[in-house]
Amino acid sequence: MDNQILRLEDVSYAYRSKDPRYVLRDVRVEFRKGTMYAVTGPSGSGKTTLLSLLAGLDVPTSGKVLFRGTDIRETDLLAYRRNSTSLVFQSYNLIDYLTVRENxxxxxxxxxxxxxxxVGIGSELWGRSVLKLSGGQQQRVAIARALAGTSEILLADEPTGNLDEETETSIIKILTCCAHKDGACVIVVTHSSRVCAAADEVIELSTINKAVS
Structure with a gap:
């Protein structure tokens, strides 16, 4: 059975200006359900831009982002973002005036x-403001929020970047479980060698902005 859910076909992205600067160029890669991917590369190679394109938050300058074989620009992008994808941000993006449960x-x-x-957040924390949690606890809450609903694609931008080794280990276990147990397509932008080691596939964005695997 073909579990392919996302595919990029010759995707390029440039910032709009008089002299367009390409962040991504001619990226061709596919993603499957039940698989955890680590996306790596030097700073400025377009990792976060790639995640934004996969999430439908931006559109390519050229090329196509295909969801189940259909260009996402030909679908209801709002519905795609709401129902098919979930995002975990490095900065957590929690609502600071809400409790853990409310987030x-x-x-x-x-x-x-x-x-x-x-995700390892005990009941004694559920009614607290997220501002009273540690960075690792806030990241776990952000992941719990991303897991709510029925999204088939989990996108995470440096989810362990600011965490200690023990917390990083627990976050990696959660992400791999999402892929292997829940059958989600998990795509993680990371600089962490430990995340890469845990991933099923590693995709590197080279300095010439062309995806290689």
Whole structure:
């Protein structure tokens, strides 16, 4: 059975200006469900831009981002972002005036308690403001929020970048579980060698901005 869910066909992206500067050029790569990918490369090679394109938050200058074989520009992009993708940001992007449980519920109807237990956030923290949590705890809440709903694609931008080794290990286990147990397509932008070691596939964005695997 073909589990391919996303494919980039000759995708290039340039910032709009009089002299366009290409961040990505001629990227061709595919992603499957049940697989965890690590996307690496030097700073400025377009890793976060790639994630933004996969999330439907931006569109390519040229080329196509295909979701189940259809160009996402030919679909309802809002529905695609809402129903098919979830994002975990390096900066967490939690709502600071809401509690832990309320942040998880933002994604939609779900059982926030089950999700928080799953990522290792105990019930004594559920009613607290997220501002009172450590960085590692906030990242776990962000992942729990991303897991709420039925998204088939989990996109994470440096989810372990600011975490200690023990917390990084627990986050890696959660991400691999999402792929291998839940069958999600998990795509992680990272500089971490430990995340790369845990991934099923590593995709490098070279200094000439062409994807190689």
């Amino acid at each position: 998880v519920l933002l994604k939609g109807p779900c059982d926030p308690d089950e999700l928080l237990n799953r």
